[in-house]
Amino acid sequence: MGIRLSRLTYYKDDAFIMNQEEAKHRYEVLAEKWLKGTITPEEAREYADWYNTSQDAPVDIPASFAASEAAHEQRMLRQMEERIGMHTPIVPLVQKYRRLWWGAAALLVLAAGSYFWLQQQAAPATAPGNDEIALQYDVPPGTNKAVLTLSNGRQIILDSAANGTLALQGNASIVKQDDGSLTYLDTPGNNTHEVLYNTMSIPKGGQYQLTLPDGSRVWLNAASTLKYPTSFTGKERSVELTGEGYFEIAPDAHQPFLVKAGSLQVKVLGTSFNVMAYADEKSINTTLLSGAVKVLQGTQEKTLTPGQQATVDNQTGLVTINETEAEQAIAWKDGMFRFSSSNMAMVLRQVSRWYDIEVVYQGKVPQGHITGKVPRSMKLSGVLRVLELSGVHCKLEKNKLIILP
Template sequence: MTPEIFKSLLAGHRSGTLTVPEKQQLLSLLHHPEYRGELESLFTEDFSSEDFPATATKEELDMIYERVKLQTTIQEPGIISFRPALRWTAAAVVFFSMAFGAYYLNSKYNKTVLPLEFAGQKGEYIKPGGNKAVLTLSDGSHIALDDVANGEIAKESGVQITKTADGRLLYTARPGLSHVKVGYNTIATPKGGQYRIALPDGTMVWLNAASSLKYPSAFTGKARNVELTGEAYFEVAKNKHMPFMVKTSKQEVEVLGTHFNINAYEDENGVKTTLIEGSVKVKLPSNKSTVLKPGDQSDVLTDIKVSQVDASSVIDWKQGLFWFNDESIFSIMRQFSRWYNIDVEYRGDVSNIRFGGQVSRMKNLSQVLRIMELTKSIQFKVEGNKIIVMPYAEMASKQ
């Protein structure tokens, strides 16, 4: 690719004269990580001309870059893509999850200003979640983990419980606990919270927002039993003599040592177990069971259904990302509700609106909503901590 080709394609996009093959070429360039640095420089140079404000910030230029990608994305009917369907590196994802210069965006690409409010009116104050959780010890006492200092925070039956500097809860058991009566602890994240736990056996657990995990302060006996509500990702320490059992309201998962994710939120339609590596057995209360292989996802409502999925996208949440694959607006807003601690109301028919793509969980809610509004399929109104979801105004007026 030469700079002249990109400039020519970009000029054609701005004037609306690109042919379908040229749009496909521009789309390919914009979404190709190999050209990212070069295109960023050329893009900034192109839009720092006399017909664009000299005071425009990098965030505003980034926003226009995103708008070009949205407008050149070739979409399947009925599916709105607000992120390119491409798995970028972590650094690239952060770059393309940009801040917003709505005035410049609208005045540059659309002579009719879109019906978007400025950031302060779009929930700019609604921040993303973070490391927040409450630990309940076996004696009923509560410890707010986001408030307590790093270091040892408790001891139970010879087990040291430590909060580490990188935001983990670490259990360290002394040898010879097989005859000690152990107590059960529960770690619970609120809406807008997440936390990572290292269990006494070395198993690592990432707990998503509005979730809880109940577990013993030390594993003894024939099995390692824990109980989950909400969503968690597990990297289970291997122990062929003591299987690891995860119980939810609708199923039980048995493993010896593997990596998997369980989504068991009560407001979701069924419990989804996704296997990353190893193998797990998913068992119903009726004793019906199935064994998953890597890439399998079981969906349990009244029975077990198994399908192959992009397993890595299922656990993007623990990497700080939302990943949507032809997902309904209702499913997306449930995730936003848990992460941003918001209430959601729907006005008008949005049942046919679906999105696909990837966006950072570390952005303020206003930034995420603006990306979605750029598709001109949907719009949002913020009233306090409530987000009102509506069909896009121009679309609604034409119906």
């Protein structure tokens, strides 16, 4: 009898053999051996028993196999089609809702929907077979980099600056920490009442982390800026954002925190939330992870609870509230692209910002949607491989990604 899988335990011939975590690791190892062709006959039988048995728990297949070989890819697709039969067929690329059926690195096998999710880093130089991507060279992923502009106009390139105190601004010392982040610390003895403003600018291909004078932490995504005072005085703590930022606000009931993003204002006391306010997007999105926030847009005022997202239409100014997967909004902070029926144009804008490339369309913007997640640590070639397999044909010329008809 084969291996019967349940949520809690795994049995063979009605004898307990391993718990869920042990089994998960076991089949990850066997999956890797299977893909590398090093699996023994006994292991192959064990893996085949599991492979052809329904399962509840997702299993990661590691990324260390040779993902650039088209044979592995086609073999896996055929095996998956055979496993799921025609009850859950591989979705044709011409359909409106496309799935990422193969990753450039690894995959999660989810029996319920048979999705393939990218999980780990890999950087194949070209895509396989007839869908080969024209790559003359590869583009590395973004890194931690930013430019800090002080109140006097002096600029400090943070990614090349040494750790330690970089400058004094009013009552604050600006310190670059050992992990590369920036922190504002109160400086005893300075009693200036002048309010000074600093601006952190993140270029395309960058991201950075900042701790504000009140202890609030901010993560800034590529192509973003944050303007803020070097000390918070008055009735509120106010900052100005363009682009995208994730905020963890230090509680202070007497001094609310205010994020201004264009015409939108997000007012909080102590909470964590994400604001996406790129000028080239159709809306400004505020996603709440914990606590509560008020979203102010003209005369409209909405209160969010965790798991909700406020969307402000950039054309009409209308605010709508929807339930959402909050983790998807902050996947960028955790090193992932995460898509859920995301349209191709939005996906390509994210790719453009993170890899500091220009996207040019030779025809219409590709239709369809992508669901899946891709590590932001991958080189551009890995992402382009996914796009090609999702029906987007492209070529890279220096820093210009050309989307072909």
